[in-house]
Amino acid sequence: MNWMEKELELLAEDSLERFLRDSAPVPECPGYTVRGERLLLNLASNDYLGLAQHPAIIETMREMLLTEGGGSGASRLVTGNRPPYGRLEEALATWQNSEAALVFANGYMANSGVIRALMGRGDVVFSDQFNHASIVDGIVLSRAEHARYRHNDKDHLKLLMNKHRDKRRKLIVTDAIFSMDGDQARLRELVELKCEYGAMLMVDEAHSGGIYGERGEGLCYELGLHNEVDIHMGTFSKSFGVYGAYVCGSRNLIRWLINKARPLIYSTALPPSLVAGVSTALDLVKVDYWRRERLFSASRLFRSSLCEAGFNVINGDSPIVPVIIGENEKTLRFSHALEGEGIAAVAIRPPTVPEGTARIRFSLSAAHTDKELIDAAALIRKIGLQLGVLSA
The missing domain is CATH 3.40.640.10 (Type I PLP-dependent aspartate aminotransferase-like (Major domain))
Known part of the structure; x- marks a missing residue:
C-alpha cells in the first residue's frame, strides 16, 4: 500500500491534506468552542439557531x-x-x-x-x-x-x-x-x-x-x-x-x-x-422565531462588515458567509492566523469547492452578539491586510 504515502505527499504539497482536530463546546459561552486550552469564537459551526446546548x-x-x-x-x-x-x-x-x-x-x-x-x-x-x-x-x-x-x-x-x-x-x-x-x-x-x-x-x-x-x-x-x-x-x-x-x-x-x-x-x-x-x-x-430574526440580523451585519472591508464575499442572505481567497496555501495561512486571534474558521479547499476558489467559510449563529461579530470583522480585516488578501 505504498501508493497511499505518495498520494498523501502530493496532497500535502498542494496544501490539500486534511487533519482531524479536537473541539469542545462551551455551554456557558454560546457561540464559542475550545481547542486545546484556547477559547475561540466559533465561526465554523452549522449550529445556526444555537440549539446544540439547549x-x-x-x-x-x-x-x-x-x-x-x-x-x-x-x-x-x-x-x-x-x-x-x-x-x-x-x-x-x-x-x-x-x-x-x-x-x-x-x-x-x-x-x-x-x-x-x-x-x-x-x-x-x-x-x-x-x-x-x-x-x-x-x-x-x-x-x-x-x-x-x-x-x-x-x-x-x-x-x-x-x-x-x-x-x-x-x-x-x-x-x-x-x-x-x-x-x-x-x-x-x-x-x-x-x-x-x-x-x-x-x-x-x-x-x-x-x-x-x-x-x-x-x-x-x-x-x-x-x-x-x-x-x-x-x-x-x-x-x-x-x-x-x-x-x-x-x-x-x-x-x-x-x-x-x-x-x-x-x-x-x-x-x-x-x-x-x-x-x-x-x-x-x-x-422560537426570535432565533431566526437574530440570525438574519447577525448575518446582515457580518456580511456587510466584510464587504465594506473589501473582501470578495459571495452574495446571499444566509448565515453562510464565504470569503474567497483563491490559493490553497494562503487560505490555510488565513485560517491559522484567525485561530491565533481567537477565531475558529475553516479553510475550504478543492475538491469541496472548484479549483482556484479556496475560501474561508464563515458560518454564523443566533448565539453570536453584534459586538462579537464587529470585533471579529476587524480582526479578519487586519489579517487580510497582513496576508495581502486586501490592499491598504
Missing part, C-alpha cells in the same frame, strides 16, 4: 436514555423502530404540510438512499453543479445518467432536459441553500421546468430548514412552493442542533422508501434518546 433538548435525551437505553439494537424494519420515531415523523409531516415523513440516520444516507431508490438505468438526474457530495454519490449509485447543469443556470438545465426528454424517469435535484456559497437555488425556475418536462423535483433543505419560513419550514415554504416539491429532504444536524435527517412527501413515496432505500433498510436505527431530542428541537424551531 437544556430542554438535553433533558429530553437524558430522560429517554433512562427508559429506552443507549441504542436501538436493530434496524427499523427489525426491532429498532421505537415509539419516538412515530411521534417525530407525524410531527414532521404536519410541520411540512405533507402526507408522510421518514427519518434517516443522516443527510448523506437520506440523499444517497432516496436518489438510488427512485432512479436507475434508463433514467436521468439533473443536478446543480454545486450540489452536496451526498447528492452526487446518490446519482452515481443509482446508475442513472447524471446531467449536471451549470450553477443556477436555467437555460443550461433546459438544454439538458430537452436532450433527455425521452428518458423513462426524470428527477431535478438541488440544494435550497448551497453549503459552500450560501446562495439560494432558483426554485421558481426549477418548478417551471419540472412541470414543463414532467420531472420530479427533490430539494435538500439541510442549510435552510429551521431558518426560512414562518416556523422554520425552509426556503420552499418561504417562497410558497412547498406543494410543488415532490421530495422534501432536510437535516437535524444544523439548525436543530442534534443529528439525523428526514424526507417528507406523499404516502406512496414514504412506502416506497421503506421498501427500497438501502441506507434505511440496512442500518441500525438511531438511538431513541436522540430521536426524542429531535422532537424537542422541532418544537423549539417552530416557536
Whole structure:
C-alpha cells in the first residue's frame, strides 16, 4: 500500500491534506468552542439557531436514555423502530404540510438512499453543479445518467432536459441553500421546468430548514412552493442542533422508501434518546422565531462588515458567509492566523469547492452578539491586510 504515502505527499504539497482536530463546546459561552486550552469564537459551526446546548433538548435525551437505553439494537424494519420515531415523523409531516415523513440516520444516507431508490438505468438526474457530495454519490449509485447543469443556470438545465426528454424517469435535484456559497437555488425556475418536462423535483433543505419560513419550514415554504416539491429532504444536524435527517412527501413515496432505500433498510436505527431530542428541537424551531430574526440580523451585519472591508464575499442572505481567497496555501495561512486571534474558521479547499476558489467559510449563529461579530470583522480585516488578501 505504498501508493497511499505518495498520494498523501502530493496532497500535502498542494496544501490539500486534511487533519482531524479536537473541539469542545462551551455551554456557558454560546457561540464559542475550545481547542486545546484556547477559547475561540466559533465561526465554523452549522449550529445556526444555537440549539446544540439547549437544556430542554438535553433533558429530553437524558430522560429517554433512562427508559429506552443507549441504542436501538436493530434496524427499523427489525426491532429498532421505537415509539419516538412515530411521534417525530407525524410531527414532521404536519410541520411540512405533507402526507408522510421518514427519518434517516443522516443527510448523506437520506440523499444517497432516496436518489438510488427512485432512479436507475434508463433514467436521468439533473443536478446543480454545486450540489452536496451526498447528492452526487446518490446519482452515481443509482446508475442513472447524471446531467449536471451549470450553477443556477436555467437555460443550461433546459438544454439538458430537452436532450433527455425521452428518458423513462426524470428527477431535478438541488440544494435550497448551497453549503459552500450560501446562495439560494432558483426554485421558481426549477418548478417551471419540472412541470414543463414532467420531472420530479427533490430539494435538500439541510442549510435552510429551521431558518426560512414562518416556523422554520425552509426556503420552499418561504417562497410558497412547498406543494410543488415532490421530495422534501432536510437535516437535524444544523439548525436543530442534534443529528439525523428526514424526507417528507406523499404516502406512496414514504412506502416506497421503506421498501427500497438501502441506507434505511440496512442500518441500525438511531438511538431513541436522540430521536426524542429531535422532537424537542422541532418544537423549539417552530416557536422560537426570535432565533431566526437574530440570525438574519447577525448575518446582515457580518456580511456587510466584510464587504465594506473589501473582501470578495459571495452574495446571499444566509448565515453562510464565504470569503474567497483563491490559493490553497494562503487560505490555510488565513485560517491559522484567525485561530491565533481567537477565531475558529475553516479553510475550504478543492475538491469541496472548484479549483482556484479556496475560501474561508464563515458560518454564523443566533448565539453570536453584534459586538462579537464587529470585533471579529476587524480582526479578519487586519489579517487580510497582513496576508495581502486586501490592499491598504
